[in-house]
Amino acid sequence: MRQDPFSRQSDPRRRSRRGGGLRLWILLLFAGYGVYYYFSNQVEDPVTGQKVLIDRSLSADDEKALGLEAYQQILQQERPVDPSLPIAREVQSIADRLIAKVDVVEAALAAEHGMQPTRFSQSFDWEVSVIESDQANAFCLPGGKMAVYTGLVPVAQNEDAMAVVMGHEIAHALLRHGAQRMAQQRLSQVGQMAGAMSGMDPQQQQMVMAAMGYGYLLPYARKHETEADEVGLMLAAAACFDPREAVPLWERMGEASGGQAQPEFSSTHPNPGTRIQNLQSMMPRALEYRERFCEQAM
Numbered sequence: 001m002r003q004d005p006f007s008r009q010s011d012p013r014r015r016s017r018r019g020g021g022l023r024l025w026i027l028l029l030f031a032g033y034g035v036y037y038y039f040s041n042q043v044e045d046p047v048t049g050q051k052v053l054i055d056r057s058l059s060a061d062d063e064k065a066l067g068l069e070a071y072q073q074i075l076q077q078e079r080p081v082d083p084s085l086p087i088a089r090e091v092q093s094i095a096d097r098l099i100a101k102v103d104v105v106e107a108a109l110a111a112e113h114g115m116q117p118t119r120f121s122q123s124f125d126w127e128v129s130v131i132e133s134d135q136a137n138a139f140c141l142p143g144g145k146m147a148v149y150t151g152l153v154p155v156a157q158n159e160d161a162m163a164v165v166m167g168h169e170i171a172h173a174l175l176r177h178g179a180q181r182m183a184q185q186r187l188s189q190v191g192q193m194a195g196a197m198s199g200m201d202p203q204q205q206q207m208v209m210a211a212m213g214y215g216y217l218l219p220y221a222r223k224h225e226t227e228a229d230e231v232g233l234m235l236a237a238a239a240c241f242d243p244r245e246a247v248p249l250w251e252r253m254g255e256a257s258g259g260q261a262q263p264e265f266s267s268t269h270p271n272p273g274t275r276i277q278n279l280q281s282m283m284p285r286a287l288e289y290r291e292r293f294c295e296q297a298m
């Protein structure tokens, strides 16, 4: 007897097979978009010589506007100290010295990769605030808005170490790590949507996202930290600070956090031992940068 088309559709085995085909197509479509997005937004960064993922539709001005918005929000929520206080003036002077060396250091690092610098930071409106807080933290947002938290002062202990931290933060902005994170988030959103639309159950989706976090996003974040350490160290050295202070600084930072994650210096940061080893291996080059670019004699 010929089967009635409706009864055929109600056969659960059959339905799941058809659903499976559609699911595969949806996944392929999203995967195709993900691959397209990934490859069409690769930019070579002259400073690191690395290919990175940055959304081409995100302009320097967009990035700056996002940074400014976040900065204003933070300043409204926190307590910035009076800019005439000695601590604020000291932080300002460290920032000025570092910023003055951004162009030469960028050009020197780009030249090491046989490239021209992008001069991306020329559109930055640099500004630094000191925020009253127990946190040993600092940041520099896209567009050049920076802050140092007073909790960092006792950990830094001296201006060389403070310059190492601030150089690290400036490097994040110069290397457009925020924009890279945004592009990665977009990719994970594509992945999440694909998972949801293809009918993956939430548990499966979570497993896939966790695998992506550990396999892709976390190593990426650690790589950013190492890059920021390197560029920041060269910047501090070129601005006549002593880069060797970086090693005891990160040791103190490890103790200060007592194994507990601080907002910026959190789990994304490489483990302290590896970080110190990396810094030590960068030291000869940092000292060379100091000799080359610091006008005062060593």
Ligand SMILES: [Zn+2]
Pocket (backbone or CB within 6 Å): 168, 172, 225, 228, 264
């Ligand atoms: Zn960092």
